[in-house]
Amino acid sequence: MASAEPPYVAIARRKQAALAASIPAQWKLPEHLIPAGMLTPAESITEGPKQYGRVNVMNIPRTCGLLTPKELDITEKYDVRALVLSMTESKLTVEEVVEAFCKRAAISHQLTRCLTEPLFDRALNRARELDDHLRRTGTPVGPLHGLPVSVKDSFNVKGVDTSVGLAALAFQPATSNAALVDLLESLGAVVIAKTNVPQTLATLDSCNNLFGRTLNPLNRQWTAGGSTGGEGALVAMCGSMVGFGTDIGGSIRVPAMCQGIYGFKPSEGRIPFGGQGGGGIPGKSRMSIQAVAGPIARSVADLGAVMAEIVPRAELFGEDCIPGFWPTPSVPATLSPPRNFTIGILKTDGLVTPLPPITRVLDEVAQILRRTPGVEVVDIPTPPAMRKCQAVAGGLMGIDGGSNTLDLLESMGESLMPWHLQQGKFGPKRGKPLDIFQVADLQARRSELERELLKMWTLGLSPERRVDAIICPMAGHPVPPLDSYKGVGYTSSFVLLDYPAGNLPIRSFTESDLELGQAMDTPLLGGWDKMNRQLWDKKVTDRRVYLDSPLSVQIITPKQRDYELFQAMEIVDRAVQGHGNTTQAKL
Structure with a gap:
C-alpha cells in the first residue's frame, strides 16, 4: 500500500493554484509559446538538470503579442529617472506604466517561475491613487512617483505570505510591511510582486518545494543564482524596473552575475533590512553577521537613482539604519585633479x-x-x-545550529533541494548552537x-x-x-x-x-x-x-x-x- 504524501505537497498545490489564479487570463501565454521542458514546479526540482535544454526566452515577451508596442516601449526604453519624469509630467499615467510592468512580470513568470506573490491588483489600485493625487495637487507623491519595483519574498508585505518557499510558513499573511516596503511606498514607488528564493534562503540556486525552480532566462541550463534569484530573472526580463533583495553570502550579487545585470550590496545601515520573514531566530543577526538589503537593476544609473532617494531617508524608517548622504549629480564624465x-x-x-x-x-x-x-x-x-x-x-x-529551519522542513516532510544534497559535508546539517x-x-x-x-x-x-x-x-x-x-568566499567575505x-x-x-x-x-x-x-x-x-x-x-x-x-x-x-x-x- 502506497504511503500518504507528505503534508507539504497539498500546501504546494494550494499555493501554486493561488499564484496561477492571480494572473489574468488575458496575460497568459499560449502553450505553444512556452518552450518545451518547462516542467511542473515539482518536476523542475528533480528533473530540471537532466531535461532543460539550451533555451533563451529573453525575446518571447517582445514577440508573444501580449504586449502592445507602447507597453514594450514603457518596459524597455526608459531608465528610472526618465520613466518617473514621464509620469510626473503626465506624458504617461502611472496606471499604464504599472499595468505594462505587471503584464510583463506575468509573462516573465510563465517562462522562468520567478514570482511567489503577484501583487497586480493592489499595484494597479495604488497606481490609480497616484494618478489621482497628481491630477488633484499637481505634485507627485515622491521622487520615485509611480516607479514599478519588486521585492524578494523574504520582505514582509501586509496581507501577503512571507513563506520563503517553506510549506510551514505558507498561508500566514504578514500583519505589517517591512520598513523598506514602507520607505519605497513613501517615495511613490509601486511594489508589483514578490519573487522566488531558495529553500532555507541559504543556497545558490533558487529552488524550493513550494514554488519550484526559478530558471535563468538567458539559458535554462544555467542557474539563476540565489538567494535573490527570482529578482534576478524578473529584472533581467524587464518585468520590474528595480528589484530589492538581501545579501549575506552574495545573495544580491550572485543572481546579478548569473543574469548579466547589476547588483549593489551596500554597507550595513544604508537600506532598512527589518521586517524579514524566514523562520530564523529573531535578533540572531545582532549577534552573528548582518545581512543587508540592496537593489538589482539593469544599469548603474538605475542603482544610483534609487540609492540617492533611499539612503538619505533610511534612518527615518529602519531602526537598523544610520544617517546617510548621497551626493548628486554623480561622477563627472572626466575626472579632474587633485588626484586620480x-x-x-x-x-x-x-x-x-x-x-x-x-x-x-x-x-x-x-x-x-x-x-x-x-x-x-x-x-x-x-x-x-x-x-x-x-x-x-x-x-x-x-x-544557531540551523535547527529552526530544519524543524520547519521536517514538520512538513520536505526533502532537501538538489543543491543542498550535492554539497556533501558542506551542506546543511543540524548543529549545536x-x-x-x-x-x-x-x-x-x-x-x-x-x-x-x-x-x-x-x-x-x-x-x-x-x-x-x-x-x-x-x-x-x-x-x-x-x-x-x-x-561563496568571494562574496561572503565582504559581508x-x-x-x-x-x-x-x-x-x-x-x-x-x-x-x-x-x-x-x-x-x-x-x-x-x-x-x-x-x-x-x-x-x-x-x-x-x-x-x-x-x-x-x-x-x-x-x-x-x-x-x-x-x-x-x-x-x-x-x-x-x-x-x-x-x-x-x-x-
Missing part, C-alpha cells in the same frame, strides 16, 4: 584560484582602466587574512581580520596611499549549470568585513575562453579550490556549457563608502562600454 581615482586589482582570495576565463576578464578590465584618463590602476597582493574570511563568515552564519564564549571568539577573530585588511586600502604603506576601490572576481567560476555553484560590493557585467563567454585541451596547472589550495576546479575539469563538466554566459567582475570599497562604490561602478562601466565590451542581458 585609484583602483586596485585583487586577482584571488588565496582560497580558491579563479578559473582561466575569470582571470582573463579581470586582466582585460585592468588593461582598459590603465588606458582610462583619470584612473590609476595598482595590483593588490592577496593579504593572508583573506584566506580566513570565509571560515569566520560561515561560523557566524551558523551560530554556539555558546556566548564561542560567539565572542568568532567576533574577536572577525575584528582581527577587519584590522589586518585595512592595510589593503593603503597598500600596507601610509594613509596617503589610499585605494578608492578594488576589483576582484565575483566567483571562482563562470555562471554554472543548475545546482553547480561552488562556494563579514561590511564592505560595499557590486556586480558589474563585462562581456560574454566566447569560444576563445574555452581553452579546450588545456588543464589548470596551478597548485591545489584545498577543498573549496578542488570543488571549484570540477567546473573546469573536462571529466566532470563540458566547458561549452558556458558559451555566451555573462562574465562579470566584483567591485568593493571600504566600509560605509557606498557612494564611492557607485562612483567606481560608473567609472568601470563607462570605460568598458566605451571599449565596446558589455554584456548586460540583451533582449
Whole structure:
C-alpha cells in the first residue's frame, strides 16, 4: 500500500493554484509559446538538470503579442529617472506604466517561475491613487512617483505570505510591511510582486518545494543564482524596473552575475533590512553577521537613482539604519585633479584560484582602466587574512545550529533541494548552537581580520596611499549549470568585513575562453579550490556549457563608502562600454 504524501505537497498545490489564479487570463501565454521542458514546479526540482535544454526566452515577451508596442516601449526604453519624469509630467499615467510592468512580470513568470506573490491588483489600485493625487495637487507623491519595483519574498508585505518557499510558513499573511516596503511606498514607488528564493534562503540556486525552480532566462541550463534569484530573472526580463533583495553570502550579487545585470550590496545601515520573514531566530543577526538589503537593476544609473532617494531617508524608517548622504549629480564624465581615482586589482582570495576565463576578464578590465584618463590602476597582493574570511563568515552564519529551519522542513516532510544534497559535508546539517564564549571568539577573530585588511586600502604603506576601490572576481567560476555553484568566499567575505560590493557585467563567454585541451596547472589550495576546479575539469563538466554566459567582475570599497562604490561602478562601466565590451542581458 502506497504511503500518504507528505503534508507539504497539498500546501504546494494550494499555493501554486493561488499564484496561477492571480494572473489574468488575458496575460497568459499560449502553450505553444512556452518552450518545451518547462516542467511542473515539482518536476523542475528533480528533473530540471537532466531535461532543460539550451533555451533563451529573453525575446518571447517582445514577440508573444501580449504586449502592445507602447507597453514594450514603457518596459524597455526608459531608465528610472526618465520613466518617473514621464509620469510626473503626465506624458504617461502611472496606471499604464504599472499595468505594462505587471503584464510583463506575468509573462516573465510563465517562462522562468520567478514570482511567489503577484501583487497586480493592489499595484494597479495604488497606481490609480497616484494618478489621482497628481491630477488633484499637481505634485507627485515622491521622487520615485509611480516607479514599478519588486521585492524578494523574504520582505514582509501586509496581507501577503512571507513563506520563503517553506510549506510551514505558507498561508500566514504578514500583519505589517517591512520598513523598506514602507520607505519605497513613501517615495511613490509601486511594489508589483514578490519573487522566488531558495529553500532555507541559504543556497545558490533558487529552488524550493513550494514554488519550484526559478530558471535563468538567458539559458535554462544555467542557474539563476540565489538567494535573490527570482529578482534576478524578473529584472533581467524587464518585468520590474528595480528589484530589492538581501545579501549575506552574495545573495544580491550572485543572481546579478548569473543574469548579466547589476547588483549593489551596500554597507550595513544604508537600506532598512527589518521586517524579514524566514523562520530564523529573531535578533540572531545582532549577534552573528548582518545581512543587508540592496537593489538589482539593469544599469548603474538605475542603482544610483534609487540609492540617492533611499539612503538619505533610511534612518527615518529602519531602526537598523544610520544617517546617510548621497551626493548628486554623480561622477563627472572626466575626472579632474587633485588626484586620480585609484583602483586596485585583487586577482584571488588565496582560497580558491579563479578559473582561466575569470582571470582573463579581470586582466582585460585592468588593461582598459590603465588606458582610462583619470584612473590609476595598482595590483593588490592577496593579504593572508583573506584566506580566513570565509571560515569566520560561515561560523557566524551558523551560530544557531540551523535547527529552526530544519524543524520547519521536517514538520512538513520536505526533502532537501538538489543543491543542498550535492554539497556533501558542506551542506546543511543540524548543529549545536554556539555558546556566548564561542560567539565572542568568532567576533574577536572577525575584528582581527577587519584590522589586518585595512592595510589593503593603503597598500600596507601610509594613509596617503589610499585605494578608492578594488576589483576582484565575483566567483571562482563562470555562471554554472543548475545546482553547480561552488562556494561563496568571494562574496561572503565582504559581508563579514561590511564592505560595499557590486556586480558589474563585462562581456560574454566566447569560444576563445574555452581553452579546450588545456588543464589548470596551478597548485591545489584545498577543498573549496578542488570543488571549484570540477567546473573546469573536462571529466566532470563540458566547458561549452558556458558559451555566451555573462562574465562579470566584483567591485568593493571600504566600509560605509557606498557612494564611492557607485562612483567606481560608473567609472568601470563607462570605460568598458566605451571599449565596446558589455554584456548586460540583451533582449
